[in-house]
Amino acid sequence: MKMVIQKLAAALIALAMIAAPNVGLTSAWAQSKVTIAVGGGACLCYLPTVLAKQLGEYEKEGLAVDIVDLKGGSDALKAVLGGSADVVSGYFDHCVNLAARHQELVSFVVYDRYPGEALVVSPKHTGEIKSIKDLAGKKVGVSAPGSSTDFFLKYLLKRNGVDPTSVAVIGVGLGGTAVAAMEQGQIDAAVMLDPSVTVLQGNHPDLRILSDTRTGKDTLDVFGGEYPGGALYSTAAWVAGHDKEAQALTQAILNTLGWIHSHSAEEIMAKMPPEMVGKNKELYLAALKNTLPMYSQTGKMDPKGANAVLAVFSLSSPDVAKANIDVTKTYTDKFVDRARKTTGSNAK
Structure with missing residues (x-):
């Protein structure tokens, strides 16, 4: 009788082990x-x-x-x-x-x-770029061509009388790659977002920002509304x-x-x-x-x-x-x- 009970207990444990993963799978499938x-x-x-x-x-x-x-x-x-x-x-x-x-x-x-986008000048080119008009003939980074950062750049260029085709648009991503490209002077400026803008400002307190939409007030200034x-x-x-x-x-x-x-x-x-x-x-x-x-x-x-x-x-x-x-x-x-x-x- 004792052996029978032991076998039954072992069988129940085995069934429980088989059923357990099935319960998880059912939950995942749901x-x-x-x-x-x-x-x-x-x-x-x-x-x-x-x-x-x-x-x-x-x-x-x-x-x-x-x-x-x-x-x-x-x-x-x-x-x-x-x-x-x-x-x-x-x-x-x-x-x-x-x-x-x-x-x-x-x-x-x-x-x-x-x-939350900002058009920022590379720390290595602060002396030569003081306004959006100065971007004509320059290399400007965006997250990727055709992205919202690219749209934002083209809007600002047109608004300031700069032909967008006169600017070389380069995809540099949004994170560390964008910060590195800016600090190394591979590009003259870039459209960036936080935390990258704040990181760059932390390393370069005199960082020049040509346009900023990181606050409601700045957005209102650029677009006239939310x-x-x-x-x-x-x-x-x-x-x-x-x-x-x-x-x-x-x-x-x-x-x-x-x-x-x-x-x-x-x-x-x-x-x-x-x-x-x-x-x-x-x-x-x-x-x-x-x-x-x-x-x-x-x-x-x-x-x-x-x-x-x-x-x-x-x-x-x-x-x-x-x-x-x-x-x-x-x-x-x-x-x-x-x-x-x-x-x-x-x-x-």
Whole structure:
């Protein structure tokens, strides 16, 4: 009898060991898989997307999210258009720009109230470049050609009477590669974002910034109003066919925005991957503190901001100017409205 009981116990243990992984697999299979392409994950403008994963917000909403970190927004966009990613975490202005080519992209949750871009002069060329007009014939870095940093540069050049074709545009990324290119004088200037701008300022206190959109006031000076930056967007077909996933992503970002606005910069930094924070934690923290007001508290698109994006692109792109774009078709607030109505949101 004792041997029978021992055999039964061993059999039960074996069954439990076999069943355990199956339970995990069932749980994993129940999750919807979504791949998000990010155009430079270390950039603070994309922090909510990365932080949501660090906080486990995607998992809470039933999503298995894979974040693919790419060099620039144009590369992230290509990943979605090419089918290797589902959603872009990038700048809303791509949705407007692509509308001129009859490619329907839809933003469904906004996490940046303004772009956070700055046109900065290389420390080695401060003496010769004192205004945007001085960039004619120079080499200017952007994250990647065709990215939002490139759009921003072309807008500023045209606005200041400089022919964009007279400037050599060079892709240098957004992080350490951009800082190195600037410090080594490989380029004359660059459109950069934090934390890279703050890192460069820490090393070069006399750093010359020709245009800045890292605060609401600066954005107002440059664009005349709020100008939405980072958002989650995808093709209109994906958004229409993946209502559940788009809703879950929206809720995860809203929860993360709420968490951001209810915690200190130090607490936020502690949650970020160490490789994104980098070795100089003090400069990263300083940049983060400066960036916090940039993050949306609602997740909604400002209609005036969307119109401002269209106006800027109409000025810098003849194709956009003559396309008669209905900008309201490039974004939707329905997922944000639904999230706040049905489950509430931690975002203020």
